[in-house]
Amino acid sequence: MNHKIDLICPAGSLPALRAAVDNGADAVYMGFRDATNARNFPGLNxxxxxARQGIEYARSRGAQVLLALNTYPQPASWPQWTRAVDMAAALGVDALILADAGLMRYAARRHPELRLHLSVQGSATSYEAINFYREQFGIRRAVLPRVLSLPQVQRVVENSAVEIEVFGFGSLCVMVEGRCYLSSFVTGDSPNTRGACSPAHAVAWSETPKGREVRLNGVLVDLYKPGESAGYPVICKGRYRVNGALDYAIEEPTSLSVLDLLPQLVKIGVRALKIEGRQRSPAYVGQVTRVMRAALDAACADPAHFSPRGDWVAQLDKMAEGSTHTLGALERAWQ
Amino acid sequence: MKLALGPLLYFWPREQVFDFYRAAAHWPVATVYLGEVVCGKRRTMTPEAWLEIADLLAAAGKEVVLSTMALVEAESELLTQRRLAEVGRYPLEANDWGAVKLAAGRPFVAGPHLNLYNGETLALLAELGARRFVLPVELSAETLAQLQAERPAGMEAELFAWGRLPLAFSARCFTARAHHLPKDDCQFRCADYPDGLLLESQEGHPFLAMNGIQTQSAQSANLIHALPQMAQLGVDRVRLSPQSRGMEQVVNGFAEVLAGADPAAVDARLQRLAPAGTCNGYWWGQAGMDWQPPADLHGPR
Known part of the structure; x- marks a missing residue:
């Protein structure tokens, strides 16, 4: 079958990579085991x-490997990032996913043959920004931040000189990626500077007479009553008081799922669909990949008659944050 | 080292905006940044109205810079940017890379919402025409010192030194959400909160401030104690972010310290002008929300 949209799946480990490839990923994306990528968690990457083993496994089964170097080097750490670019080039990855403009310039000059993708962390939300990267560095693809409505995505696709990749499923960043400092405001570490949002070292759970508290560097992010399911304490999904009312003031725990919009994404010419979750288990990656592969194939084969199957929705919801999903900014009502 | 008035981040009535800048024309600030940076739906101040203020301030001897939106989503927002660029009388502060593309070839300011973390990016921006950069608010004095060491000739540095910190932008409007309204029918509720809508933890601690689609710190950044160190690091502009009350006192306080006054004495006055306390952690390479008492300040680690 001719896939009009590539399915790009997360590989936080070799078993996750195998699970993605075995279940139908067209490409996997991975990172090195340090702060050069935005999922810098202990035990991952x-x-x-x-990386060599992973590339070999993926290639032998017809899948591509993309390498994410999507954090922002500072002057003192610059050589670590350029070494990572050189190592990725030497490994022969199919593309580098970069966020930092300076690193992009380094890669384009040093390794002109290497295919470059603009990471979601690059925070380019308009075709003007994307075309800037195209003109300057010859990028071939841009991953869109999760801030655009469907018509806005379409306009970007129509006016960009490069392929467009969008997020299809997984944890939902509520803020425009690459320019969210909430985590560093509270903990000192952010995705941009340390490759981590709400780093584990700052998280503290405790049982109290009022319920189960979760704090991030001392800030009370949420308080759970007995029986309430608790999520990972990212600041944007905590419960706070605004004008006296206690609520999820920013967003409730939920996952993004574009299942309902797959035919439209095919129609407007989106080139790739990304599954979030390099921090997830191989079982999770395998299952999400399998469902999205089936759904994408169905949407590409007959977009006019596509409707999400009940079992797909149920399987994905089981793996979603808060067991629920949203179209996020793609749907104006969410905004 | 001179003072700069950052762009107004809140949605104030048109007359209040004009009054604010008519007053600012007499304040000891060298540079004024103008324009809507946060939300494209806020249209009571048209580009023409901003230009009217720009001309007024330029006539008063201020350096005027037109700031572009941080988060660009709609075609109408691109059109506004192009219009500001076509005016040509004033340089742009580019707050995303699309605006850099638009501004390139003429002198411009690389704004605080561009991801500028290293010398290579700084060199790229300099080649494209940037003459000043504003350090991203999450970076420390130590990183600034390293960047300054690599700073290309002709490039100035500016630091966000007073005001609620811009921390994040979203497609979603949180002010509207607090009023159970969708953004498309927001009824401009952000106009009710001239310094942002306070968000508190469940324990009642001021934490964040919602300003439409922008999330800010509840605490105001306050680097008044760091001014001597900023001078040593070669900072050229000190950015003070507008607030609805006491802005003139804030500006005067910073001006007094630049002229040699004791920061501690001035700070005692400034503390009362912050809506919910102050913070300076980012400067010291710590959590941004932290406040280091001046007694502990001995330069970057």
Whole structure:
């Protein structure tokens, strides 16, 4: 079958990579085991040897490997990031996913043959911004931040000189990616600076007479009553008081799922669909990949008659944050 | 080192905006940034109205810069940017890379919402025409010192030194959400909160401030104690972010310290002007919300 949209799946480990490839990913994306990527969590990601094994496995089964170097090097750490670019080039990855303009310039000059993608962390939300990267560095694809409505995505696709990739399923960033400092405001570490949002070292759970508290560097992010399911304490999904009312003032725990919009995404010419979740288990990755593969194939084969199957929705919801999903900004009512 | 008035981040009535800048024409600020940075739906101040204020301030001897939106989503927002660029009388502060593309070739300011974390990015911006950069608010004095060491010739540095910190932008309007309204029918509720809508933790601690689609810190950044160190690091502009009350006193306070007054004495007055306390953690390479008492300040670690 001719896939009009590539399915791009997360590989936080070799088993997750295999699960993605075995269940129908067209490409996997991975990062090195340090702060050069935005999922810098203990136990995740690849050293050079693991990356080689992963690339070999993916290639032998017809899948591509993309490498994410999507955090922002500062002057003191700059050489670590350029070494990572050089290592990725030497490994022969199919594309580098970069966020920092300076690093982009380095990669384009040093490795002109290497295909470059603009990471969602690059925070480009308009075709003007995307075309800037195209003109300057010859990027071939841009991953869109989760802030645009469907018509806005369409306008970007129509006016960009590069392929457009959008998020299809997974944890939902509520803020425009690459320019959210909520985590560093509270903990000192942000996705941009340390590759981590709400780093584990700042998280503290405790049982109190009022319920189960979760704090981030001392800030009370949420308080759960007995029986309430508790999520990972990202600031944007906590409960706070605004004008006296206690609520999820920013967003409730939920996952993005574009299942309902797949035919439209096919129609407007989106080139790739990304599954979030390099921090997730191989089982999660395998299952989400399997469902999205089936759904994408159905949407590409017959977009006019596509409707999400009940079992797909149920399977994805089971794996979603808060067991529920949203179209996020793609749907204006969410905004 | 001179003072700069950052762009107005809130949605004030048109007359209040004009009054604010008519007053600012007499304040000791060298530079004034103008324009809507946060939300494209706020249209009571048209580009023409901003230009009227720009001309007024330029006539008063101020350097005027036109700031572009941080988060660009709609075609209408691109049109506004192009219009500001076509005016040509005033340089742009580019707050995303689309605006850099538009501004390139003429002198411009690389705004605080551009991701500028290293010397290579700084060099790129300099080649494109940037003559000043505003450090991203999450970066520290130590990183600034390193950037300054690599700073291209002809490039100035500016630092966000007073006001609620711009921390994030979203497609969603949180002020409208607090009023159970969708953004498309927001009824401009952000106009009710001239310094943002306070968000408190469940324990009642001021935490964040919602300003439409923008999330700010509840605490105001306050780097008055760091001014001597900023001078040593070669900072050229000190950005003070507008607030609805006491802005003239804030500006005068910073001006007094630049002229040699004791920061501690001035700070005692400034503390009362912050809507919910002050913070300076980012400057010291810590959590942004932290407040380091002046006694502990001995330069970057």
């Amino acid at each position: 690849f050293d050079e040897k693991g």
